[in-house]
Amino acid sequence: MPPLMAIEFLCRVADVLSDYLGGLNEDVIKDNFVIVYELLDEMIDNGFPLTTEPNILREMIAQPNIVSKVLSVVTGNSSNVSETLPGATASCVPWRTSEPKYANNEVYVDLVEEMDATINRDGALVKCEIYGEVQVNSHLSGLPDLTLSFANPSILDDVRFHPCVRFRPWESHQILSFVPPDGQFKLMSYRVKKLKSTPIYVKPQLTSDAGTCRVNVMVGIRNDPGKTIDSITVQFKLPPCILSADLTSNHGTVNILTNKTCSWSIGRIPKDKAPSMSGTFVLETGLERLHVFPTFQVSFRIMGVALSGLQIDKLDLKNLPNRPYKGFRALTRAGEFEVRS
Amino acid sequence: MAPPAQSHRSSSPSQPSGKGEVSDLKSQLRQLAGSRAPGVDDSKRDLFKKVISYMTIGIDVSAVFGEMVMCSATSDIVLKKMCYLYVGNYAKVNPDLALLTINFLQRDCKDADPMIRGLALRSLCSLRVANLVEYLVGPLGSGLKDNSSYVRIVAVMGVLKLYHISASTCVDADFPQTLKHLMLNDSDTQVVANCLTALQEIWSAEASTSEEASREREALLSKPVVFYFLNRIREFSEWAQCLVLDLAAKYVPSDNNEIFDIMNLLEDRLQHANGAVVLATIKLFLQLTLSMADVHQQVYERIKAPLLTLVSSGSPEQSYAVLSHLHLLVMRAPYIFSSDYKHFYCQYNEPSYVKKLKLEMLTAVANESNTYEIVTELCEYAANVDIPIARESIRAVGKIALQQYDVNAIVDRLLQFLEMEKDYVTAEALVLVKDLLRKYPQWSQDCIAVVGNISSKNVQEPKAKAALIWMLGEYSQEMHDAPYILESLIENWDEEHSAEVRLHLLTAVMKCFFKRPPETQKALGAALAAGLADFHQDVHDRALFYYRVLQHNVSVAERVVNPPKQAVSVFADTQSSEIKDRIFDEFNSLSVVYQKPSYMFTDKEHRGPFEFSDELGNLSIGAESAVGTVVPAHRVEANDKDLLLSTSEKEEIKGPSNNGSAYSAPSYDGSAVSAASQALSELTILNPSVPGLTPQSSLAIDDLLGLGLPEIPSPAAAPSPPLLKLNSKAILDPGTFQQKWRQLPISLSQEYSVSPQGVAALTTSEALLRHMQGHSIHCIASGGQSPNFKFFFFAQKAEELSTFLVECIINTSSAKAQIKIKADDQSASQEFSALFQSALSKFGVP
Numbered sequence A: 001m002p003p004l005m006a007i008e009f010l011c012r013v014a015d016v017l018s019d020y021l022g023g024l025n026e027d028v029i030k031d032n033f034v035i036v037y038e039l040l041d042e043m044i045d046n047g048f049p050l051t052t053e054p055n056i057l058r059e060m061i062a063q064p065n066i067v068s069k070v071l072s073v074v075t076g077n078s079s080n081v082s083e084t085l086p087g088a089t090a091s092c093v094p095w096r097t098s099e100p101k102y103a104n105n106e107v108y109v110d111l112v113e114e115m116d117a118t119i120n121r122d123g124a125l126v127k128c129e130i131y132g133e134v135q136v137n138s139h140l141s142g143l144p145d146l147t148l149s150f151a152n153p154s155i156l157d158d159v160r161f162h163p164c165v166r167f168r169p170w171e172s173h174q175i176l177s178f179v180p181p182d183g184q185f186k187l188m189s190y191r192v193k194k195l196k197s198t199p200i201y202v203k204p205q206l207t208s209d210a211g212t213c214r215v216n217v218m219v220g221i222r223n224d225p226g227k228t229i230d231s232i233t234v235q236f237k238l239p240p241c242i243l244s245a246d247l248t249s250n251h252g253t254v255n256i257l258t259n260k261t262c263s264w265s266i267g268r269i270p271k272d273k274a275p276s277m278s279g280t281f282v283l284e285t286g287l288e289r290l291h292v293f294p295t296f297q298v299s300f301r302i303m304g305v306a307l308s309g310l311q312i313d314k315l316d317l318k319n320l321p322n323r324p325y326k327g328f329r330a331l332t333r334a335g336e337f338e339v340r341s
Numbered sequence B: 001m002a003p004p005a006q007s008h009r010s011s012s013p014s015q016p017s018g019k020g021e022v023s024d025l026k027s028q029l030r031q032l033a034g035s036r037a038p039g040v041d042d043s044k045r046d047l048f049k050k051v052i053s054y055m056t057i058g059i060d061v062s063a064v065f066g067e068m069v070m071c072s073a074t075s076d077i078v079l080k081k082m083c084y085l086y087v088g089n090y091a092k093v094n095p096d097l098a099l100l101t102i103n104f105l106q107r108d109c110k111d112a113d114p115m116i117r118g119l120a121l122r123s124l125c126s127l128r129v130a131n132l133v134e135y136l137v138g139p140l141g142s143g144l145k146d147n148s149s150y151v152r153i154v155a156v157m158g159v160l161k162l163y164h165i166s167a168s169t170c171v172d173a174d175f176p177q178t179l180k181h182l183m184l185n186d187s188d189t190q191v192v193a194n195c196l197t198a199l200q201e202i203w204s205a206e207a208s209t210s211e212e213a214s215r216e217r218e219a220l221l222s223k224p225v226v227f228y229f230l231n232r233i234r235e236f237s238e239w240a241q242c243l244v245l246d247l248a249a250k251y252v253p254s255d256n257n258e259i260f261d262i263m264n265l266l267e268d269r270l271q272h273a274n275g276a277v278v279l280a281t282i283k284l285f286l287q288l289t290l291s292m293a294d295v296h297q298q299v300y301e302r303i304k305a306p307l308l309t310l311v312s313s314g315s316p317e318q319s320y321a322v323l324s325h326l327h328l329l330v331m332r333a334p335y336i337f338s339s340d341y342k343h344f345y346c347q348y349n350e351p352s353y354v355k356k357l358k359l360e361m362l363t364a365v366a367n368e369s370n371t372y373e374i375v376t377e378l379c380e381y382a383a384n385v386d387i388p389i390a391r392e393s394i395r396a397v398g399k400i401a402l403q404q405y406d407v408n409a410i411v412d413r414l415l416q417f418l419e420m421e422k423d424y425v426t427a428e429a430l431v432l433v434k435d436l437l438r439k440y441p442q443w444s445q446d447c448i449a450v451v452g453n454i455s456s457k458n459v460q461e462p463k464a465k466a467a468l469i470w471m472l473g474e475y476s477q478e479m480h481d482a483p484y485i486l487e488s489l490i491e492n493w494d495e496e497h498s499a500e501v502r503l504h505l506l507t508a509v510m511k512c513f514f515k516r517p518p519e520t521q522k523a524l525g526a527a528l529a530a531g532l533a534d535f536h537q538d539v540h541d542r543a544l545f546y547y548r549v550l551q552h553n554v555s556v557a558e559r560v561v562n563p564p565k566q567a568v569s570v571f572a573d574t575q576s577s578e579i580k581d582r583i584f585d586e587f588n589s590l591s592v593v594y595q596k597p598s599y600m601f602t603d604k605e606h607r608g609p610f611e612f613s614d615e616l617g618n619l620s621i622g623a624e625s626a627v628g629t630v631v632p633a634h635r636v637e638a639n640d641k642d643l644l645l646s647t648s649e650k651e652e653i654k655g656p657s658n659n660g661s662a663y664s665a666p667s668y669d670g671s672a673v674s675a676a677s678q679a680l681s682e683l684t685i686l687n688p689s690v691p692g693l694t695p696q697s698s699l700a701i702d703d704l705l706g707l708g709l710p711e712i713p714s715p716a717a718a719p720s721p722p723l724l725k726l727n728s729k730a731i732l733d734p735g736t737f738q739q740k741w742r743q744l745p746i747s748l749s750q751e752y753s754v755s756p757q758g759v760a761a762l763t764t765s766e767a768l769l770r771h772m773q774g775h776s777i778h779c780i781a782s783g784g785q786s787p788n789f790k791f792f793f794f795a796q797k798a799e800e801l802s803t804f805l806v807e808c809i810i811n812t813s814s815a816k817a818q819i820k821i822k823a824d825d826q827s828a829s830q831e832f833s834a835l836f837q838s839a840l841s842k843f844g845v846p
Helices: A003-021 A026-031 A033-043 A054-060 A066-075 A167-173 B005-011 B015-033 B040-057 B062-071 B077-090 B095-108 B114-125 B134-144 B149-165 B167-172 B175-185 B189-206 B211-220 B223-231 B238-250 B256-271 B275-288 B293-312 B316-332 B334-344 B352-365 B371-382 B387-403 B408-418 B423-439 B441-451 B462-474 B482-491 B499-515 B517-532 B537-552 B554-561 B577-585 B590-594 B614-618 B633-642 B647-654 B671-684 B693-705 B734-743 B756-761 B765-774 B826-841
Strands: A106-119 A125-139 A145-150 A158-161 A175-178 A183-193 A200-209 A212-221 A229-237 A242-249 A253-256 A261-267 A276-283 A295-303 A312-318 A325-340 B748-753 B778-785 B788-796 B803-811 B816-823
Touching: A003 A026, A003 A033, A003 A054, A003 B238, A003 B275, A003 B316, A003 B590, A026 A033, A033 A054, A033 B040, A033 B077, A106 A312, A158 A167, A158 B256, A158 B293, A167 A175, A167 B256, A175 A183, A183 B293, A200 A229, A200 A295, A200 A325, A212 A229, A212 A242, A242 A253, A242 A261, A312 A325, B015 B040, B015 B062, B040 B062, B040 B077, B062 B077, B062 B095, B077 B095, B077 B114, B095 B114, B095 B134, B114 B134, B114 B149, B134 B149, B134 B167, B134 B175, B149 B167, B149 B175, B149 B189, B167 B175, B167 B189, B175 B189, B175 B211, B189 B211, B189 B238, B223 B238, B223 B256, B238 B256, B238 B275, B256 B275, B256 B293, B275 B293, B275 B316, B293 B316, B293 B334, B316 B334, B316 B352, B316 B577, B316 B590, B334 B352, B352 B371, B352 B387, B371 B387, B371 B408, B387 B408, B387 B423, B408 B423, B408 B441, B423 B441, B423 B462, B441 B462, B462 B482, B462 B499, B482 B499, B482 B517, B499 B517, B499 B537, B499 B554, B517 B537, B537 B554, B577 B590, B734 B778, B734 B788, B734 B803, B748 B826, B756 B765, B765 B778, B765 B788, B765 B826, B803 B826, B816 B826
Parallel strands: A106 A325
Antiparallel strands: A106 A125, A125 A183, A145 A175, A145 A312, A158 A183, A200 A212, A212 A276, A229 A261, A229 A295, A242 A276, A253 A261, A295 A325, B748 B816, B778 B788, B788 B803, B803 B816
């Protein structure tokens, strides 16, 4: 048994269940045994995965939401399942439900990027990489055929596609050509490595002397991405040899949680000053200096910018009755962004 | 109305309180059973839900079986589903009641709605009651011909279920042939995929008894079938794609063009969003190109990026599974990944099992160009909060140091670790410094200076303590207070719990004694006395041995205990490469995640047929035997490049041509010995009555140590025979073979031609093994497949412990045998080569 097949399948089951039940925990499952059984019945038979496409499942088994409850009361139709079998099981685009119809045709393309970076105590960038996804939310009637092209596809290091993407056009022209599933899906994921700089800097300084350790952490903008950086927080775990910590900041709030995690939420960086946090650690008795240095984990979010520099050139839609609305967005957030001290 | 089920569950989920509920439900269901009133379905639904949730949490509700069946007459699909579920769950324990359900299930199998037909058929097949199988055949037969693909999908799986309940019924109804027809002709890919699964399972199980089935199983792997699947692979669901890829991995293409066709066809699968598909494709690619070394390389290059992406996306479980596979590949071909070392840097938040794998990979990919960065990064982890990882990373630094030629910077780092004043860091670093000194004695000055500053009181871990003691013994000349540190350690003999440490202490004090006799004399006496009184057998024996050897002759004792050492060039690998190859053959399975071949973690009855027995699997002669079971010779070459023992290193060893045996070092400095004898003879003055050197010193030692033990006679030296006669019962354990193979230079390398009879007889490696054994040449490992075979032989001189080692590669298509001979006694290798050749030439001659 290939291990990934099992793990991928379990992840998919978890996704589908939480999609159906609006969350996934013991209580939710207990309250919805029947739905869970129904879903599992369609997803796996005799140990072999069958249908895991949410669109098809949704046609076979209705979601237990309020709308369908209301509907069933109003119409008097007690069955919460459509009478007919989903056509898509036999169609050549199994990810697409048969012939959805929308009054307003719209499609949204989001670039969502996560920046993973490791920065050494001397401020040197050890590693910086971006993991990105192209998320599409499509509400289009019929069987539309979409083509998405990038202005600079050459920066992409490695890509993975949703099954709907045709391979040849990408191979020859780096164009994504596809018939989209209905609703929200992940069209493609990619990796961009060897980035040269990060949008913000975090400079921790720790100096210890005679059983106490002075801490000073400065945060500022290193490389202005052109949009506001918000939701900045700096988190770190206090080393176990620290008895107590006293930390204050000139901007934002500092919290020391019970599990010895210290969290400094900054939000946005103000124009007039550089945020800094400082204070002292009292070390265990007998320890002169701090030997174990904490790693600072930074998170932030930048709306409107894909830091990898990836840009969408254009999106063409074919096979549609009327002109749809096209929306593009970009977002970058910190993934594993860590600064060593 | 009863309160909602959940409150009951939380308050009293136990059996007794459930019982009241069950009888309650029973009566309610009974009331509803016959009712045709509007809205009755809704109340049924509530009741059914309750029954199902009781069932799920483990309350036995089989008592309401009859009532459930009665209520099953409904058109509501959800009710039906719940009813099917209930029936499926309890039919097995109530076969009599199950009979009741057959009727309505069979009726539903003819329903107008394909979904109900499918569901009913699935439930019918899931009853798993042996005496009901006769009722299955009919509905299954019509299910396989159903218009709706949904029903066919279910029916195909149903056939497999039927097969497991009653194989004969399934075969008699000729279902396998029907499935085969469906598989090759159905328009729905899920039907086709299910047919493939079912047929694979049925025919594999049947193959042992029926010849036809095994033929059919072979036919599944024939070119037309495999390509039929591969050409349609894009139409299959992602899970079915995994099945097809798995099938294709078992297919053996007839020529290289076919291999390239398959790879071209499947290249885009590497970009699939589903990791399982990607990994299955990678496995296929690797298997296909095993025989083409250069393409195999390209495959590594090609799969690198997808694998690295898979690692960084998805849940931790997914990335760990992928990482394990990556780990395997990195270990096989570190040079390919050496530029991607940054991917193996650890993130702070990663679980330690991930970090551990990454550290191993970092160690493996280190080469001249990236060592500095990797070691710098590893040093960061040494200050990690996670202590096991900190230790692991220090060990990694050490391993890199042992692999590299330029260890300058690394040694400095290690020495810095020693100064970090953290117990576990010091402990790990000490062990490493010891290994380092064994390989690079030239660094002793720098290291000893730092090690000398470490107080032995700060070192508590046995391994580290042993390492420190070893260094004290080995470098007692350079470390001023070595005898005194040893002495204080011996004073605390009783508090030392680890036998390993005590053993090292004995040896170290002996070594120290030979170098600085006057200062150590007292400590040696104390140590031997304590050792002789030790309750641990090994410690006791070693002390006794040392004592007697000293008694026999001090200079012999020194040669035994402290011979001049050759620097260790390669430390033995822990896992044999044969096992690694086997794991590689099982790529994309749990074997890789567990880092064990499947036979190690599966029961005997679940194992497939293996060429090697378990014992052979354990027989490890390390890197050199990397011949795998199905590896043609050109890959052997590639493998050899992966080995720790690279060619340049081999040359390095060639330099000093002494035979590496510790006991016959040709030259050594006798001055220390004379000083030791001096010390002893000074003592003999106390006992002047006994003349002669041997008894004199023995008594001297008795006096010195304050012990009285009987003397043992010294063994007579064996005369060496003039002619080369081989010992027919020679034995050599794989470890020694491995060690000798690495240490000794090649004394002879030749190519023979093999007689046509020999080629004909060499169908399996075993044939040659038996033949050579008849000539007193023994095989320690063999591998390969026609036309390439690789063997490792050894032989020993009849009356002397002098060994010949042979690596023999035979290519049957060119009828050539390449041999490399290594020998303890270089002068005899020509003679041995002639002998080997004559033995080989007789192979196949009746």
